[in-house]
Amino acid sequence: MNLSKLIVLAAIWGSSFLFMRVAAHEVAPPFLIALRVGLGALLLVAVALWQRKALDIRAHWKHFLILGLLNTAVPFTLFAFAAQTLPASLMSILNATAPIFGTVISVVWLRTAMTWKSGLGLVLGIAGVAILVGLDTATVSPGILLAVGAGLAAGFLYGLASVYAKQAKSVDGFSNAHGSLWAACLFMFPVAPFYAPAVAVSVPVIWSIVAVGILCSGIAYLLYFNLIDQIGAAPTLSVGFLIPVFGVLWGALILHEPIGLQTVLGGAVVLVGTALITGFNPLAMIRRKPVSIS
Structure with a gap:
């Protein structure tokens, strides 16, 4: 049952790159992401009211602002920018570099030791990205390096946010999702009107915006934190290995989108590198028993 939920979550998050790819050609990134986080936040506030879960903004507002900036507003916008150029498949693979950046940041910031597995994973991650960018014919287009840089910068920010979260004051998962989405709204809403579409957008774009906001931000967060309650945080994070599969x-x-040999090879190398860094073990995830919640 939990494995099924994990696959569904990966399928949903993998589709976010598809929806952004569709919408990014008609809607500027800041406006698109303002709508995305706004729709997601509205869904979560409805759930919070239904479940009577109060959001303690006064106690954790700084924490929410940091997460909203590093883990939501900026990386979402960077991927929306990349979606104007990159195929959904490549963006989903670049998203998987977050644990690699997180390891490097942890070594520099927290002075954690770099094991041989982490070092090898880092080398493989870099090699995988080089294969994707240098050899994949689907990526040969104007601005490709800038778009790939945006995707990698988003991965870096995800990694930075994960390291920050480990050092931050403990806040429950639902509050983190709810608070960070509203914080992202604070960052995006003042900027969004300057990037509003000059003409009416098409119906597929409208549906893509609704889907990426409600499905990929709101519902996916609910499923994500339900899984954390059921199987724990570490196994749930393994969803990152499945997202590129569904993205492609x-x-x-x-x-x-064409799936070239270079896409498969580069993506596989990135995922192997990430697996080495995180110690990912699919068998351990499947065998893990649900976490008891008191």
Whole structure:
């Protein structure tokens, strides 16, 4: 059951790159992300009211602002910018570099030791990105390096946010999601009106915006934190290894993106590197018993 939930979550988050790819051609990144976080926040506030979960803003407002900036507003916008150029498949693979950046940041910031597995994983991660950018014919287009840089910068910020969260004051998962989405709204809403579309957008774009906001931000967060309660945080984070699979799949099936040998090879090298860094073990995840919640 939990494995099924994990696969569904990966399928949802993998589709976010598809929806942003569709919307980014008609809606500027700041406006798109303002709508995304706004819709997600509205869904979570509805759930909070239904479940009578209060959000303690006064006690954790600084924490929410940091997460909202590092883990939501800026990386979402960077990927929306990258979506104007990159295929959904490549963006989903770049997203998987977050644990690699997190390890490097942890070594520099927290002075943690770099094991041989982490070092090898780092080298493989860099090699995988080089294969994707240097050899994949689907990525040969104007601005490719800038777009890839934006995707990698988003991965870096995700890694930075994860290291920060380990050092921050403990806050429950739902509050982190709820508070960080509203904090992201504070960052995005003042900027969004300057990037509003000059003409009416198409129906597919409207549905893509609704889907990436409600499905990929709101519902996915609820499923994500439910899984954390059931199987724990570490196994749930393994969803990051499944997201590129669905990102490539949706891109090929719906957007008819080509899947070249370089995409498969580069993506595989990145995921192997990430697995070495995180110590990912799929068998341990499947065998893990649900965490008891008191």
